[in-house]
Amino acid sequence: MMRAFPQMEKNATVMQPHRQAFANRRRDPATKREAILQTAAHLFLEKGYGRTLMNDVADRLNITKPALYHYFSNKEEILLECYRWGTALIEDKLNQIAAQKGTGLEKVEAFVYEYANVMTVNFGRCVMRLDESDLSPKARAEVRGYKRKIDRRLRSFIQEGIDDDSITRCDPRMAAFSTAGAVNWICMWYKPEGPLAPEEIAAQFARMLTHGLAARRKRRATQPHGSRKVQQQMSGVTS
Amino acid sequence: MMRAFPQMEKNATVMQPHRQAFANRRRDPATKREAILQTAAHLFLEKGYGRTLMNDVADRLNITKPALYHYFSNKEEILLECYRWGTALIEDKLNQIAAQKGTGLEKVEAFVYEYANVMTVNFGRCVMRLDESDLSPKARAEVRGYKRKIDRRLRSFIQEGIDDDSITRCDPRMAAFSTAGAVNWICMWYKPEGPLAPEEIAAQFARMLTHGLAARRKRRATQPHGSRKVQQQMSGVTS
Amino acid sequence: MMRAFPQMEKNATVMQPHRQAFANRRRDPATKREAILQTAAHLFLEKGYGRTLMNDVADRLNITKPALYHYFSNKEEILLECYRWGTALIEDKLNQIAAQKGTGLEKVEAFVYEYANVMTVNFGRCVMRLDESDLSPKARAEVRGYKRKIDRRLRSFIQEGIDDDSITRCDPRMAAFSTAGAVNWICMWYKPEGPLAPEEIAAQFARMLTHGLAARRKRRATQPHGSRKVQQQMSGVTS
Amino acid sequence: MMRAFPQMEKNATVMQPHRQAFANRRRDPATKREAILQTAAHLFLEKGYGRTLMNDVADRLNITKPALYHYFSNKEEILLECYRWGTALIEDKLNQIAAQKGTGLEKVEAFVYEYANVMTVNFGRCVMRLDESDLSPKARAEVRGYKRKIDRRLRSFIQEGIDDDSITRCDPRMAAFSTAGAVNWICMWYKPEGPLAPEEIAAQFARMLTHGLAARRKRRATQPHGSRKVQQQMSGVTS
DNA sequence: CATGAATGAGAGTTCATTCAT
DNA sequence: TATGAATGAACTCTCATTCAT
Numbered sequence: 001m002m003r004a005f006p007q008m009e010k011n012a013t014v015m016q017p018h019r020q021a022f023a024n025r026r027r028d029p030a031t032k033r034e035a036i037l038q039t040a041a042h043l044f045l046e047k048g049y050g051r052t053l054m055n056d057v058a059d060r061l062n063i064t065k066p067a068l069y070h071y072f073s074n075k076e077e078i079l080l081e082c083y084r085w086g087t088a089l090i091e092d093k094l095n096q097i098a099a100q101k102g103t104g105l106e107k108v109e110a111f112v113y114e115y116a117n118v119m120t121v122n123f124g125r126c127v128m129r130l131d132e133s134d135l136s137p138k139a140r141a142e143v144r145g146y147k148r149k150i151d152r153r154l155r156s157f158i159q160e161g162i163d164d165d166s167i168t169r170c171d172p173r174m175a176a177f178s179t180a181g182a183v184n185w186i187c188m189w190y191k192p193e194g195p196l197a198p199e200e201i202a203a204q205f206a207r208m209l210t211h212g213l214a215a216r217r218k219r220r221a222t223q224p225h226g227s228r229k230v231q232q233q234m235s236g237v238t239s
Numbered sequence: 240m241m242r243a244f245p246q247m248e249k250n251a252t253v254m255q256p257h258r259q260a261f262a263n264r265r266r267d268p269a270t271k272r273e274a275i276l277q278t279a280a281h282l283f284l285e286k287g288y289g290r291t292l293m294n295d296v297a298d299r300l301n302i303t304k305p306a307l308y309h310y311f312s313n314k315e316e317i318l319l320e321c322y323r324w325g326t327a328l329i330e331d332k333l334n335q336i337a338a339q340k341g342t343g344l345e346k347v348e349a350f351v352y353e354y355a356n357v358m359t360v361n362f363g364r365c366v367m368r369l370d371e372s373d374l375s376p377k378a379r380a381e382v383r384g385y386k387r388k389i390d391r392r393l394r395s396f397i398q399e400g401i402d403d404d405s406i407t408r409c410d411p412r413m414a415a416f417s418t419a420g421a422v423n424w425i426c427m428w429y430k431p432e433g434p435l436a437p438e439e440i441a442a443q444f445a446r447m448l449t450h451g452l453a454a455r456r457k458r459r460a461t462q463p464h465g466s467r468k469v470q471q472q473m474s475g476v477t478s
Numbered sequence: 479m480m481r482a483f484p485q486m487e488k489n490a491t492v493m494q495p496h497r498q499a500f501a502n503r504r505r506d507p508a509t510k511r512e513a514i515l516q517t518a519a520h521l522f523l524e525k526g527y528g529r530t531l532m533n534d535v536a537d538r539l540n541i542t543k544p545a546l547y548h549y550f551s552n553k554e555e556i557l558l559e560c561y562r563w564g565t566a567l568i569e570d571k572l573n574q575i576a577a578q579k580g581t582g583l584e585k586v587e588a589f590v591y592e593y594a595n596v597m598t599v600n601f602g603r604c605v606m607r608l609d610e611s612d613l614s615p616k617a618r619a620e621v622r623g624y625k626r627k628i629d630r631r632l633r634s635f636i637q638e639g640i641d642d643d644s645i646t647r648c649d650p651r652m653a654a655f656s657t658a659g660a661v662n663w664i665c666m667w668y669k670p671e672g673p674l675a676p677e678e679i680a681a682q683f684a685r686m687l688t689h690g691l692a693a694r695r696k697r698r699a700t701q702p703h704g705s706r707k708v709q710q711q712m713s714g715v716t717s
Numbered sequence: 718m719m720r721a722f723p724q725m726e727k728n729a730t731v732m733q734p735h736r737q738a739f740a741n742r743r744r745d746p747a748t749k750r751e752a753i754l755q756t757a758a759h760l761f762l763e764k765g766y767g768r769t770l771m772n773d774v775a776d777r778l779n780i781t782k783p784a785l786y787h788y789f790s791n792k793e794e795i796l797l798e799c800y801r802w803g804t805a806l807i808e809d810k811l812n813q814i815a816a817q818k819g820t821g822l823e824k825v826e827a828f829v830y831e832y833a834n835v836m837t838v839n840f841g842r843c844v845m846r847l848d849e850s851d852l853s854p855k856a857r858a859e860v861r862g863y864k865r866k867i868d869r870r871l872r873s874f875i876q877e878g879i880d881d882d883s884i885t886r887c888d889p890r891m892a893a894f895s896t897a898g899a900v901n902w903i904c905m906w907y908k909p910e911g912p913l914a915p916e917e918i919a920a921q922f923a924r925m926l927t928h929g930l931a932a933r934r935k936r937r938a939t940q941p942h943g944s945r946k947v948q949q950q951m952s953g954v955t956s
Numbered sequence: 957c958a959t960g961a962a963t964g965a966g967a968g969t970t971c972a973t974t975c976a977t
Numbered sequence: 978t979a980t981g982a983a984t985g986a987a988c989t990c991t992c993a994t995t996c997a998t
Contacts, residue, residue: 048370050289051289065980066974067980069974070978074973075972108452133285134290158452168452177424177428185421189420201413204410208409209452212448213406213450293989305992314990529767531991533993541958542959542960544959544960547994552993612765646929652921656926659898660899662902663898663899682888686892686895691885691887692883692929770968780984782969782984792968792969
């Protein structure tokens with residue numbers, strides 16, 4: 001099994017606002033473009049795409065609205081680019097996993113781990129949290145293509161596992177929905193400032209979703225229950 | 240364990256458009272109100288709240304826009320009512336489960352089954368799919384209250400299971416996020432016209448999320464693989 | 479001079495709400511019509527014509543909106559009728575004054591007294607307080623006719639006074655504007671529940687507007703100043 | 718007494734339409750803001766606030782409706798600003814008068830003169846002619862504050878006059894209502910295009926309202942009646 | 957007659973996008 | 978290049994008025 005769970009780059013928005021990118025006129029245009037994207041992604045997640053005004057984005061970057069149109073031809077293109085960056089993050093990881101050795105179950109476990117990590121990064125969150133129907137049909141089709149690829153990868157891992165007996169017999173389609181759903185949902189409740197570290201979430205999800213909640217037979221009667229913690233102030237299942 | 244998985248009422252929108260409710264002026268106002276809600280819920284899920292116009296709702300019901308304002312004082316009230324109907328569906332089920340006997344694991348299993356069923360009903364889907372930030376702060380607080388209740392219930396079932404040794408030691412909070420996330424996500428991909436029956440989805444999710452994907456030891460090498468089906472035209476992990 | 483300042487009927491709205499007029503089905507239609515008018519006049523003065531909904535009127539009378547349309551063909555007709563009742567009140571008084579004997583100054587004094595009284599009655603207040611531009615051109619012309627008549631009467635009294643030397647030489651047009659303006663403005667600040675009795679207002683205005691504020695020569699140095707009172711909580715010049 | 722009745726700036730709306738203010742994009746924003754206000758004030762007086770559409774204002778300025786929202790956040794703000802400009806005009810004059818020497822009666826006379834002049838300027842007219850109930854409670858409170866100040870000033874002048882024996886004993890409250898009412902009413906009938914010059918109106922009102930209409934004793938029996946003029950086409954007492 | 961229901965015709969406001977400088 | 982200003986196209990909500998019962 002892949003033991004080395006590599007570190008995911010921390011969510012840049014949290015660590016460093018991108019408002020400096022436009023401070024200097026002679027800055028790399030690509031840097032500015034990314035600054036716009038990071039800011040937009042942040043706002044899209046915070047207020048929703050529809051309620052995020054071009055002005056909001058511009059204001060955060062201390063530039064004017066029309067300046068945005070130097071880098072993106074319209075609002076939707078910003079949205080689409082967020083999707084692209086997010087899906088690229090995911091695909092990257094999946095390719096690595098697919099290239100590695102291991103049972104199907106191990107690959108699923110790795111998938112969950114890596115995917116969960118991406119779901120804590122703004123661009124990754126955008127992929128699953130934002131509403132596709134804000135995209136034009138053409139752009140939507142593109143995004144759906146990316147998502148389908150992810151889905152196919154997961155299903156293939158599951159199928160591998162069924163074939164190599166590491167995964168119990170089941171409908172791989174449903175198993176994929178269930179597994180991916182749990183991980184996707186992270187993007188709905190994860191908060192960068194929250195108490196849970198991305199890696200911790202990822203590791204726990206990886207185990208739970210592969211080995212289940214049910215206790216194995218013959219567990220010792222007395223357990224330390226060490227993992228139970230006082231429940232912090234956290235909103236619930238959804239937000 | 241609760242074996243009798245009761246049937247969920249079929250999604251009325253699918254079976255019967257509500258356009259007849261306004262055919263007669265002297266029809267029960269409650270019926271008309273519900274017809275508006277069903278139609279609105281349908282459209283909200285299809286196009287998103289923001290892109291659903293009051294006119295869209297009215298057109299589907301063959302009435303005019305201002306007529307809607309006889310039944311709801313504004314668009315947000317329609318949205319809020321969708322949330323209320325959806326959360327009521329869920330709470331109802333949860334109360335039944337909580338009242339029953341069984342191990343914690345069995346209750347979690349029942350929770351997943353019932354909850355998954357609700358996630359295939361439009362009002363239920365609305366609860367998890369629509370964006371809370373379209374609600375006013377007051378309404379949002381109300382909805383969050385409902386959601387928190389659901390979350391608490393699930394966590395308590397998990398805790399029960401940990402205490403009675405039916406569930407492996409884990410952080411109940413994370414386990415709840417994982418389990419509920421998988422089920423919540425159903426509302427993102429489920430399509431009433433799709434090939435999967437709600438009960439089938441619910442049953443499979445109930446088993447997978449409690450017992451995991453991992454094969455138990457000593458499984459026979461040859462399996463019939465009977466459940467694998469040709470994959471129909473279905474979009475992927477998310478939509 | 480006309481000493482007998484007859485009592486003006488008290489503002490009916492204050493003394494008795496007209497909500498009873500529709501209690502009995504077999505009531506005089508004229509009574510109901512008047513009840514509508516009184517209620518409407520009250521609301522028009524309170525909230526303005528534009529912000530007074532037909533529903534507001536109906537609600538106060540405990541009837542339904544369409545019922546109003548049995549008595550008036552539209553909202554404007556109600557408004558126009560308010561004007562008519564109000565101007566009728568005024569004309570009535572003016573005719574009496576014109577028929578009486580006395581100097582021009584005395585007639586002006588009587589005019590002010592009577593007119594001021596009318597300005598404390600809702601229908602009278604409507605005439606001067608409501609905005610003519612809410613009327614159709616035709617109705618506006620009618621109302622302007624009434625007002626012109628009032629104006630002509632006042633100017634003629636002033637002219638009489640100038641001719642008989644009871645009034646100082648002046649432009650009767652300007653004098654009429656000044657005198658009538660002071661009285662008209664009563665409708666802007668008078669409140670039935672207020673501390674000032676209509677007759678008191680009328681009497682003081684009658685004297686001030688004819689004899690002015692200036693002290694006559696050779697006033698005794700010491701005066702009781704009896705009329706100065708503690709200034710109650712009253713809004714100001716305008717409201 | 719203050720003899721120098723200073724000239725009031727002529728109503729700019731009459732002399733110069735403000736449609737040029739938006740001819741150049743790079744024009745002073747303050748100028749444009751004022752152009753909007755002048756235009757709006759004009760229309761508010763002409764058609765009433767409620768019947769004046771944002772489009773009407775925009776059309777007159779040869780701009781589009783949303784352009785207005787660059788300068789004012791909503792319609793009410795335009796209205797409120799009209800009130801503010803108008804009350805500022807008044808307060809300015811009152812402060813000057815209060816600072817000067819003279820008997821109470823002289824101050825009242827000056828008050829009438831100055832106030833009457835303001836009542837012929839659109840912003841001034843707005844203050845007394847427009848309906849306060851079109852303002853939000855907060856804005857209304859502000860405006861009432863301004864009006865109360867004016868009222869207090871007038872009452873204090875009257876009281877001064879009573880104290881220094883230049884004004885006959887009377888209830889200063891009623892005297893203020895009467896005096897201010899006459900002047901306020903000017904805003905109801907004054908028309909910039911009309912035959913009466915503001916200063917002429919102001920001067921006559923100042924005399925009539927302080928010295929009354931009544932002829933002083935021992936006036937000669939024959940008067941030239943020189944001031945009587947042919948009555949032009951003017952509407953009556955009110956409009 | 958009286959009423960609950962329905963509507964047509966707006967009005968204000970918003971916002972992505974584009975001029976003009 | 979970058980920006981303040983301007984706009985077109987909507988969309989929600991309102992309300993006098995009228996059906997249909």
